[in-house]
Amino acid sequence: xxxxxxxxxxxxxxxxxxxxxxxxxxxxxxxxxxxxxxxxxxxxxxxxxxxxxxxxxxxxxxxxxxxxxxxxxxxxxxxxxxxxxxxxxxxxxxxxxxxxxxxxxxxxxxxxxxxxxxxxxxxxxxxxxxxxxxxxxxxxxxxxxxxxxxxxxxxxxxxxxxxxxxxxxxxxxxxxxxxxxxxxxxxxxxxxxxxxxxxxxxxxxxxxxxxxxxxxxxxxxxxxxxxxxxxxxxxxxxxxxxxxxxxxxxxxxxxxxxxxxxxxxxxxxxxxxxxxxxxxxxxxxxxxxxxxxxxxxxxxxxxxxxxxxxxxxxxxxxxxxxxxxxxxxxxxxxxxxxxxxxxxxxxxxxxxxxxxxxxxxxxxxxxxxxxxxxxxxxxxxxxxxxxxxxxxxxxxxxxxxxxxxxxxxxxxxxxxxxxxxxxxxxxxxxxxxxxxxxxxxxxxxxxxxxxxxxxxxxxxxxxxxxxxxxxxxxxxxxxxxxxxxxxxxxxxxxxxxxxxxxxxxxxxxxxxxxxxxxxxxxxxxxxxxxxxxxxxxxxxxxxxxxxxxxxxxxxx
Amino acid sequence: xxxxxxxxxxxxxxxxxxxxxxxxxxxxxxxxxxxxxxxxxxxxxxxxxxxxxxxxxxxxxxxxxxxxxxxxxxxxxxxxxxxxxxxxxxxxxxxxxxxxxxxxxxxxxxxxxxxxxxxxxxxxxxxxxxxxxxxxxxxxxxxxxxxxxxxxxxxxxxxxxxxxxxxxxxxxxxxxxxxxxxxxxxxxxxx
Numbered sequence: 001x002x003x004x005x006x007x008x009x010x011x012x013x014x015x016x017x018x019x020x021x022x023x024x025x026x027x028x029x030x031x032x033x034x035x036x037x038x039x040x041x042x043x044x045x046x047x048x049x050x051x052x053x054x055x056x057x058x059x060x061x062x063x064x065x066x067x068x069x070x071x072x073x074x075x076x077x078x079x080x081x082x083x084x085x086x087x088x089x090x091x092x093x094x095x096x097x098x099x100x101x102x103x104x105x106x107x108x109x110x111x112x113x114x115x116x117x118x119x120x121x122x123x124x125x126x127x128x129x130x131x132x133x134x135x136x137x138x139x140x141x142x143x144x145x146x147x148x149x150x151x152x153x154x155x156x157x158x159x160x161x162x163x164x165x166x167x168x169x170x171x172x173x174x175x176x177x178x179x180x181x182x183x184x185x186x187x188x189x190x191x192x193x194x195x196x197x198x199x200x201x202x203x204x205x206x207x208x209x210x211x212x213x214x215x216x217x218x219x220x221x222x223x224x225x226x227x228x229x230x231x232x233x234x235x236x237x238x239x240x241x242x243x244x245x246x247x248x249x250x251x252x253x254x255x256x257x258x259x260x261x262x263x264x265x266x267x268x269x270x271x272x273x274x275x276x277x278x279x280x281x282x283x284x285x286x287x288x289x290x291x292x293x294x295x296x297x298x299x300x301x302x303x304x305x306x307x308x309x310x311x312x313x314x315x316x317x318x319x320x321x322x323x324x325x326x327x328x329x330x331x332x333x334x335x336x337x338x339x340x341x342x343x344x345x346x347x348x349x350x351x352x353x354x355x356x357x358x359x360x361x362x363x364x365x366x367x368x369x370x371x372x373x374x375x376x377x378x379x380x381x382x383x384x385x386x387x388x389x390x391x392x393x394x395x396x397x398x399x400x401x402x403x404x405x406x407x408x409x410x411x412x413x414x415x416x417x418x419x420x421x422x423x424x425x426x427x428x429x430x431x432x433x434x435x436x437x438x439x440x441x442x443x444x445x446x447x448x449x450x451x452x453x454x455x456x457x458x459x460x461x462x463x464x465x466x467x468x469x470x471x472x473x474x475x476x477x478x479x480x481x482x483x484x485x486x487x488x489x490x491x492x493x494x495x496x497x498x499x500x501x502x503x504x505x506x507x508x509x510x511x512x513x514x515x516x517x518x519x520x521x522x523x524x525x526x527x528x529x530x531x532x533x534x535x536x537x538x539x540x541x542x543x544x545x546x547x548x549x550x551x552x553x554x555x556x
Numbered sequence: 557x558x559x560x561x562x563x564x565x566x567x568x569x570x571x572x573x574x575x576x577x578x579x580x581x582x583x584x585x586x587x588x589x590x591x592x593x594x595x596x597x598x599x600x601x602x603x604x605x606x607x608x609x610x611x612x613x614x615x616x617x618x619x620x621x622x623x624x625x626x627x628x629x630x631x632x633x634x635x636x637x638x639x640x641x642x643x644x645x646x647x648x649x650x651x652x653x654x655x656x657x658x659x660x661x662x663x664x665x666x667x668x669x670x671x672x673x674x675x676x677x678x679x680x681x682x683x684x685x686x687x688x689x690x691x692x693x694x695x696x697x698x699x700x701x702x703x704x705x706x707x708x709x710x711x712x713x714x715x716x717x718x719x720x721x722x723x724x725x726x727x728x729x730x731x732x733x734x735x736x737x738x739x740x741x742x743x744x745x746x747x
Contacts, residue, residue, distance in 0.1 A: 020724075055732035063734065068716070069741055072723030077732045 001027050003082065003110045005035060010103050013047060013085045013468060016110045020075035024049055027082055030472045030483070030494035031136045032113035037104030041090045043113065043121055043491070047468040048083035084110070085468045087491035088121055097121065097490065115141045121490050122146075130175030131507075132484070133495035143484075143495050145444070147175060150488035151182045151388050153443025154414045154424040156396070158431045158459055163448035163478055166192050167500060169392065169427050170207065172446070174508045177214050177342050182388040184342040185333065185367070186210075187360045189351050189394045194220040194344040195233040207500055210344060213509055219336045221329070223320045223359065224348025237332050239345060240325035241362060243281040248272045250361050251280075251312070253399075253408050257354035258315075263301075264308045270298055271305075281323055284312060318355055330366045337389065353398060360393055365409045367391075368422060375420045386421040396426035397433030405435035414438045432458040443487035449476040463492070559667030561640065563590060568661045570643045570693065571599060573668040578606055578636040585689075585703025587671035587679060588642055590662040595649045597662045598671060598679055599642030602692050602700050606638040642668075643692055643700075645685040648675075655682035673711050680708035680718075683725040690729060698736070701726070702743030715746050 002022055008014030014035070018024060027046060035042040053059050058077045063069045086100045097120065113135065122144045123129040129144035150172075157172070159165045170193055176182055186193050195209040210218045211233075222228040222235040248268045251258070255265060272279045274294070286294065286309065295302035315321055336343050345363075347356060367389070374386050393399060393410060405411030413424050415438065426442070428434065432454035440462045450456050456473055460466035463485055469492055473483055476494065485492035498504055560582055561573035571590070575581045581604045582588055590597045608615055615636065618625055626633070647658035671679070679685060689704050690697040705722055712718040723741065730736045 053732070055734070058732060058734040061734040061738065063738070066738070066741070068719065068744075068746075069723070069734075069738055072720050072727060072737070072741075073734055076724045076727050077734050077737075 001031070001033055001082070001110065001112045005104055005106055005108045005110065006079075006081065007106075008103060010100070013083050014044070014103060016082045016084055018075070018080040018082060022080065024051075024080035024082070026137075028136050029475050032118065032138070032493075033082075033084060033110050034113050034117050035084070035086065035104040035108050035110050037108045039092060040102075040104070041092055041117070042086040042100065042104050043088040043090065043117060044084040044086045044110075045468075045472070045492070045494070046082055047085045048471055050081050050083070051078060052081050053078045082110075090120060095120075113138070113141075118143060122493070127179055128181065130172075130179065131498065132171060132175070133480075133482075133497040136481075136494050136496060139496065143489075143493055145172075145175070145484065145488045147179045147181055147488070150444055151176065151390055151423060153487050154426070154438075154441060155444045155446070155486070155488075156431070156434075156439075156442045156459075157425065157427045157446045157448075158450065158455070159429065159448025159482070160450055160452075160478075161429050163476075164480065164482070164497070165427050165429065165448060166190075166197060167207075167480075168446050168448065168482060168497060169193070169425065170197065170210070171497060171500065172425065173210060173342075173392070174213060174504075176390060177210060177217055178508055180340070182390050183337045183340065184344075184390050184392065185337065185363075186342075186344040186392040187356065187363075187394065188344050188346050188392075189356050191227070191231070191233075191346040191348060193392075194218070194346050195231065208505055210342065213505060214342070216341070218342045218344060220344050220346060221333065222346040222348055223350045223355065224346070227348030228346055233346070235346070236336075237327075237329070239329040239332075239359070240320050240322045240327070241329065241359060242325050243284075243321060243323055244277050245330075245362055245366070246280050246315075246321070246358070247362075247365075248279075249407060250358055250365070253361050253404060254354050254357050257352070257357070258311050260308070260311060263304050264311070267300055267304055267308050270300055274298055280312070280315070283309065284316060314354070315358075318350065318358070320350060320355075320359070330363055330370075333363065334367065334370060337387075340387070353395065356395070357398060360399070361409060364391060364413070368409050368413060368420075371420045371422045388421045388423065390423055390425050392425045392427065394427045396424075396428040397430045400426065400434045400438045402435040405438050411435065411438060414441050431455050434458065436461060444484065444489065445486050446482050446484050447473060448482045449478050450474075557669050557672075559669050560588070561668040563662050563664050563666045563668060564639065566661045566664060568644065568657050569688075570602070570641055571662050572639055572641045575604075575638040575640060578633065578638045581606075581638050581640050582670055583707070585700060585707050587645075587676045587707070588668050589671045589675065590666050590668050592658075592660075592662050592666055595647045595658055597644060597647045597658050598653075598675070599644050600685065600689060600700070600704050602641050602643045602689070603694050603696070604638060604640040606636060609635045609637050641694070643688050645688050646679060646682070653678050653682070655679070655684045676708060677711050680711065683722060686722065686726050687729055690726070698740045699743065702740050705740075705744050706746070709744070709746050719744060719746050 003016040003018040006015045006017040029046050031046050033044050035044055054077055063073055089098050089100045118141045125131040125142050125144050128147050130147050131142040132145050133143055134141050135143055157165050157168050173184055176184055188194055193209055195211050197207045197209055211220055219236040221237045221239050223239050225238045228235045251268050252265050271283050275282045291305050292302055295305055333343050371386055399408050399410040413422055439458055445459055447459050460469060472494055480497050482497060483492055483494045561575045563571050564574045565572035582601045584601055586601050588599050588601060644657055646653060646655040689701040692700045709715040709719050727737050
């Protein structure tokens with residue numbers, strides 16, 4: 001692409017007149033170009049294209065029968081125009097990157113972006129800059145996400161069904177695990193991240209999961225050991241949730257799934273208040289007489305309590321909720337995380353929203369409490385700060401809908417947990433269902449094709465030059481193309497994501513010291529309990545002593 | 557090189573020359589030059605006129621073939637004269653071509669010669685001649701421009717590329733009026 005600046009404004013973007021002989025069909029919306037101004041290079045993105053005639057009458061002159069005239073008029077009388085949005089200005093003398101606060105002068109030369117330009121903006125691939133893909137039509141140039149910035153805030157991955165959200169998520173998880181900057185906890189609803197997932201590419205069929213790639217750095221937890229074994233996965237730990245850890249607010253969050261009305265929710269709080277920590281188990285075991293007595297004692301409506309009990313019986317059908325589980329899942333997860341491992345919790349056949357939301361909420365709530373306590377201690381100088389934790393949730397609109405986000409722990413994490421080193425990676429296909437307030441707090445968004453107007457609107461909320469990006473967003477391919485915008489990239493960027501194939505596996509598993517991380521042994525069938533095997537050389541993060549943990553979890 | 561004419565009328569923008577012989581006139585749209593002291597003034601032949609010597613009376617029709625006429629009435633040809641007009645496009649001084657009017661218009665009675673191919677090639681690299689031909693005072697701007705493009709293009713190594721370059725410049729001069737451009741290029745038969 002070669003051209004010159006024709007006209008434009010800071011707010012409305014710049015128009016570039018393509019040089020004679022340039023083929024506008026080859027220039028795609030979303031590609032990068034550089035405007036060489038007098039003192040600054042303006043790194044810009046193509047956002048629109050059109051055809052303009054210097055004299056509008058030219059459009060109506062039929063020149064198609066005269067190839068000579070046709071060639072003369074193309075590029076002079078009728079010009080191909082590309083609209084670009086300057087995103088970043090680079091002071092050529094100082095090499096300083098700064099936001100765009102001026103526009104390049106008239107007739108400044110516009111050229112395609114080169115590798116060094118892309119590196120200047122997005123950085124070179126290194127341990128903290130993760131190569132996620134390439135700019136459109138520049139397959140050989142890597143675009144990097146700054147992982148340090150990425151994990152600083154909660155992030156979102158959005159896209160219509162079938163546009164590769166799982167794939168992008170897996171890619172980002174690989175990057176984060178490899179960097180070792182944070183720990184990851186994945187609530188893996190469809191069991192796609194742990195051992196292996198479906199690959200829509202006919203030739204590959206199966207995509208390697210995190211365990212296969214990172215071996216001992218990843219632990220697979222499961223709610224459904226049978227499903228895991230059927231898939232040939234040997235989980236490190238089978239998660240069981242004790243009744244006593246289910247609180248009123250956990251039930252309140254799944255009111256829709258349990259079909260509860262507001263009265264029922266009030267009754268739950270009364271139950272918890274009067275029956276204490278074991279309220280749920282006690283309540284489910286109540287017979288008609290006990291219910292009557294309880295209703296009289298608390299002044300509640302007997303019918304309402306009975307109805308609530310019937311509805312809560314649904315919970316008993318969830319096989320992973322136990323009265324007295326052999327081990328505490330949260331404690332175990334924390335142990336693994338503290339040992340610098342990453343945890344993928346597979347749901348197996350328990351993929352109902354009820355199970356997913358309940359488990360995710362219960363576990364996250366307790367992990368959150370723990371992180372808050374630890375951070376407070378760290379502030380008091382009593383211990384070192386936590387390793388950042390990234391929690392991955394799918395179907396995020398269920399947790400973060402405007403009604404829910406204020407109550408659930410996820411809403412709170414999205415809003416303020418940055419301070420406590422816990423952030424979310426929300427994966428969703430209906431971003432419009434997520435509370436706008438949560439949206440505004442999301443640091444980086446990776447967005448695949450969205451066609452629904454409201455969804456586009458919501459992901460673009462709070463983004464500069466949203467109007468420009470709208471065209472780009474609606475013209476993405478359905479596969480392997482996404483736009484990344486926000487905190488971790490200096491400017492919105494459309495990328496063709498890396499292919500998740502053998503080359504990628506080799507790349508991601510290659511240690512910087514050429515030491516292979518992967519042990520290549522499938523997970524161990526550990527059933528319940530044993531401590532994870534940890535590399536001897538690995539330095540353990542502070543505060544992971546078992547005794548300490550117990551104290552943190554349950555107090556002195 | 558023998559002169560083909562002599563300047564008989566001169567202004568800054570154009571000059572008129574009388575042809576040495578009434579039937580020997582440079583081609584329409586071809587280049588001529590006039591040496592005036594140190595400078596060589598170049599012009600493009602923009603029109604010609606043949607009539608009676610006195611400029612008042614008109615030739616008479618005889619309805620005979622040209623050969624018969626030359627045999628029977630040879631004297632009538634001696635009474636004819638031909639003038640051709642040229643638009644000035646630039647001049648050369650000390651071996652350098654300047655694509656604009658010379659400091660002074662060509663003097664009268666100076667001999668007019670045809671420009672050679674090399675000179676035409678040099679002049680044709682400066683597209684400003686298009687502006688002068690297009691605004692030819694005789695009102696045949698488009699016709700003259702087409703003629704001069706035919707003349708210059710033939711001498712180029714890549715005539716088509718040259719014609720395209722000329723066309724683009726012309727379109728600009730014509731204020732992007734493609735209809736007018738089309739009317740010129742319908743008369744340029746280089747494809």
